[in-house]
Amino acid sequence: MTQLKEIYLAYLDCLNRQAWSELADYVDPEVEHNSRPLRLAGYRHMLIADYAAIPDLQFEPELILCEPPRLAARLKFDCSPKAAFMGLAVNGRRVTFHEHVFYDFRDAKIARVWSVIDKAEIEKQLP
Amino acid sequence: MTQLKEIYLAYLDCLNRQAWSELADYVDPEVEHNSRPLRLAGYRHMLIADYAAIPDLQFEPELILCEPPRLAARLKFDCSPKAAFMGLAVNGRRVTFHEHVFYDFRDAKIARVWSVIDKAEIEKQLP
Numbered sequence: 001m002t003q004l005k006e007i008y009l010a011y012l013d014c015l016n017r018q019a020w021s022e023l024a025d026y027v028d029p030e031v032e033h034n035s036r037p038l039r040l041a042g043y044r045h046m047l048i049a050d051y052a053a054i055p056d057l058q059f060e061p062e063l064i065l066c067e068p069p070r071l072a073a074r075l076k077f078d079c080s081p082k083a084a085f086m087g088l089a090v091n092g093r094r095v096t097f098h099e100h101v102f103y104d105f106r107d108a109k110i111a112r113v114w115s116v117i118d119k120a121e122i123e124k125q126l127p
Numbered sequence: 128m129t130q131l132k133e134i135y136l137a138y139l140d141c142l143n144r145q146a147w148s149e150l151a152d153y154v155d156p157e158v159e160h161n162s163r164p165l166r167l168a169g170y171r172h173m174l175i176a177d178y179a180a181i182p183d184l185q186f187e188p189e190l191i192l193c194e195p196p197r198l199a200a201r202l203k204f205d206c207s208p209k210a211a212f213m214g215l216a217v218n219g220r221r222v223t224f225h226e227h228v229f230y231d232f233r234d235a236k237i238a239r240v241w242s243v244i245d246k247a248e249i250e251k252q253l254p
């Protein structure tokens with residue numbers, strides 16, 4: 001359990017450093033995200049697009065629960081999406097919001113992701 | 128771990144039966160929901176209001192992770208909110224969506240809840 005948490009924290013650190021060459025150490029080649037078979041290349045593409053849209057994006061864990069091979073996290077974001085985000089006119093405004101996300105690990109790598117972002121929380125911060 | 132999951136499944140069954148007189152068996156008198164100090168009466172009020180707005184509401188667990196005294200669940204809903212729901216004009220349409228929710232237990236009762244509902248998932252089902 002401790003080992004999987006350490007791997008997960010190293011994965012978040014990899015994202016926060018945008019160290020895309022290391023992503024394969026943490027993500028399974030056949031990874032699925034919200035039932036979409038993205039595979040590693042599509043997953044990396046999604047993350048690179050996230051950083052293009054939100055240059056100051058940082059993943060901050062607030063809660064982590066682990067029951068191998070599964071892990072759940074509440075992540076906090078405090079960032080400034082440049083334009084529209086999730087269909088909302090954020091346009092460079094700084095917003096704080098959370099993601100609640102479940103992961104299935106396979107051979108110590110992320111193989112399936114179920115993610116929900118708190119869109120209502122963002123809407124409350126817009127005029 | 129198994130015991131806490133069984134308590135949680137009994138809690139969901141209590142909600143699904145709308146057995147409000149049993150709610151105190153599962154919910155701490157000082158319960159907080161998304162940082163709001165609702166206390167038991169306010170928590171019951173929130174649930175009763177949910178059922179008034181969504182008469183066919185049922186809580187269906189898809190994933191449950193447990194690391195006592197904490198539990199995380201991915202819940203599925205397949206229901207027909209009567210009017211607006213989360214600011215969306217659902218108006219009796221049947222929609223399927225998920226909630227990702229974390230719980231802190233105290234003395235085997237739910238004391239803190241962090242809940243995120245997938246609003247974007249609902250929006251995709253509306254015209």
